[in-house]
Structures are given as C-alpha cells and as structure tokens.
Amino acid sequence: MTDSEGGLDLTKGGPEDSIQESASSPDGRPLVVVENVNKHFGDLHVLKDINLTVNPGEVVVVIGPSGGGKSTLCRSINRLEPIDSGRILVDGKELPKEGKELARLRADVGMVFQSFNLFAHKTILENVTLGPVKVRKQGKEESRKYAMELLDRVGIANQAGKYPAQLSGGQQQRAAIARSLAMRPKVMLFDEPTSALDPEMVNEVLDVMTSLAREGMTMIVVTHEMGFARRAAQKVVFMADGQIVEENAPDAFFTNARTDRAKDFLSKILTH
C-alpha cells in the first residue's frame, strides 16, 4: 500500500475551480441519507436495514469482505438497483422510481465503475461531452471546453481524440472520472475504482481521487486501499453480510477495530 502524493495537480487555479459549486447544501443538511434500506436478490438478503448519512464534502470509504453488499449499496444510491424498502435521499430528494425525473436526478450522482465502462464507440472527448450535451443541454463548445479542462486535470488531455481501447487501464479510469465530473455531480460514487488496474496504475487514479477529496467533493468510495482511506476519508464503513458492522474514523478503524468481524477482515487483508 503506497501513500505517494502524485504529480497530478488537480488543485491549480483558474475558472475550472467550480468543480464543487453545487456540492454543498447551504443549510448543512446531509447530502446523502440512506434510511432503513432493505434489498433482496431472491432469497438472499443483501442489504439489511442499512442506515448511512454522508455530509457535504465528506469522504466515506466502504470496506468489507466480498459479497457483503458494498456494490449493491453503491448502485442503489443512484438507483441502478431498486430497493425493497426504506428511503434514499440525495440532497434532500428521494429518487423517483423510473422515467425522466429519475434520469435527471441521477445525473447529480456521479458513478465510477470497477471496469471503467467508457463508451467504446466514442472518443475520450466525446465520452466526457456526451452527458453535458444530452442531459444538461449545454452548448457543444462550452461542453468541449470544460471537458478539455477536466481531461487536463486528470492528466490525459493529450488522449482526448483516442478511443477507450487505445488507453491504458489507469488512463481509462481517469477518463471515466472526468466523464462523471463533467456532469458537475453533487456526490460521486466509486465502486472499487482501482481493483481492475495493474499495480503500477493504481496510484495515478488514487491521486486524482485524493485531489478531488481535497477540493471538497462528497464521495462514497468502495475500496480496499487503506492508504487512500487514511489520507482522504473522514469515515470508514465496514460492511459484511449485508449489514453495516462498524463505522469509525479511518485511523481508529485500521488500528483499533471494535468488532471481531472487522478485526478478522483486517488481519486478512493486511497479511497478504
């Protein structure tokens, strides 16, 4: 686990400093509220009475054993998975069931996938401008300009004209982050953003994420990267068997886990 602060400067000044403009709600109310959420896949109870609150600017790392429901929780926050009961509020609003309204609210929640999922038939630049043009109805030129700024910030402006398959995994993931940022989301979800990457590319992506966190982006990150959790997160949520077992500050969690379940898990990921 490396802790390097990378060479990517995401905090430089200029008009692009607006990444956060919509991320803070004025009255300090939480940005994401997950309330008594239950979800089943057939007989399997994947989310058991989940409660979670994420405040504006907060970075929450979700960690836990495979099959614990981390991805499902992430995906249910922007309703890629419907839930059976409970409520999920984003910036005070509950996501509607389906249709145009859902699509519109979903645009406020950025999502970065383990397998990048860049649109394979579109260039990197087109990937980043698509959402702003089609969903936000922003002008083409304005979208292109902002997209280039974002690509520059994640360090791949020189790849703008290429197709996803021509980029390395780390570059693709950074492009995927830029694609999400282009929507000026209120909160970003990351589902194991570095676990499909070759080891030497992990840091270039974590560096981008760390800078985002520093700039005040609200983030929910499923990851086992403890270095990232320690330097960027305010809270670690440990999930196992569909339940939130433990919630604590990163340092306290990693050095002094309270539950046996978490201790057991940590001993496994620390020793291999």
Place this chain on the structure above:
Amino acid sequence: MFDFSPFFDSFDEILQGFWATIRLAAAAAVLSLVIGTVLASFRVAPVPVLRAFGTGYVSIVRNTPLTLVLLMCSLGLNDILALKFSSNSSVTYYWWAVLGLSAYTGAFVCETLRSGINTVPLGQAEAARSIGLTFTQSLRTIILPQAFRAIIAPLGSVFIAMIKNTTVAAAASYAEVALVTKTIVDKPTFANGVIPLFLGVSVGFLILTLPTGYFFGWLAKRMAVAR
C-alpha cells in the same frame, strides 16, 4: 443448348426486370431496417406492452411464409379491403411488395439486432444511465450504435436473403425479374433456350448479391468497436 441468344434477345426486358428488382430491394432494405430497429427497441423496452408486441410480431411474421405475407398484402389488403397507395395499379403493387417484404425482413433484422444488443456489455448501459441518459437516449446513442456495428456482417446475410426473396414479390403481382423471365418463357414465340435464360438471370442475381456480401464484410471490419 448453350446458345445464350435467347437471353440476349430479351436482354432489354430482363434488364427492366432487374431494375424493378433493385428498386424493390433498395426500398425494402431501408424500410426493413427501420421496422427492425423499432421492433428491437420494443423488445428491450422497459414497457411490458411494447415488449409483448415486439415478441408477438416477430414470432408470427418470422414463421409465416413470405408468399403468404405478400398475398395477404396484394389480395387481402389491396384487392379486398381496397387499401391502395395510388390509382396507378403498378405503383400500388410496387408499394405493397415493398411493404410486405419489409414487414417480413424487418422481423429478421429485429432478431439480428437483438443479438447485437446482447453483445454490448451491460456496463455500457449502466454508465449511460448513471450520467443521466433516459432509456431512449441511451438506446439511441450508446446501445444501438454499438449493436449495429456488431451485426453488420450478419445483416449482410439478411439483405442477401431479402434480395433473393424479391422474386417472391410476383405473388404481390409486382413485375420484378423472376416474373419477367416467366413471361418471356411463356411467350408462344419462345422456342427453346430456357436454361441459358435462367443461367443469365442467375448471374444477374450474383451481380447483385456478391457485392452486397463483400460490402457488408468490408464495412464490418471498418466499423468494428475495439473493446
């Protein structure tokens, strides 16, 4: 036996017949592509009624002989129900042939396209939804463009079959090349040379279908999506 003069004697008529075939095939290619795309969109839509319609249409039309579809158009809809496109009967029969052939071929285009949609990784649709695209938007801008690139070669086969199926349009009283050929053979003045005549017409079909196959093969390579 291999005197091709009967073929060349009727060359003008045959050429006109082929022209009629080409006009039919070209219009049916466009229309069946539209019908097939709409049907495939129905079949993956989140609306159960649309899905049921798409499934029903494909299972009925795909399993009905083309001759019946065309007879239904010309005899059923045109003659009995008197639905006509124009007061000129040859224009009307042309459009009924186009419509019947497209309705039929559309079912095959739909199934081909649906197999193409299945090759597009689920993550593409999820990423599209996660940036806020609606179902229709993500279908139009993300899923269908990738699906079409994946099915160009099989779509070529569907179109080759469609070009050959134009010969059945005689059933809709449309005078394409097969009907023209039959008329030539049926003429009392036509003595012998049926085989050279048919060989000539077959070569004509090869001239239409072979380049179609090569074109779609070439296009498939050119448009392939790298993953």
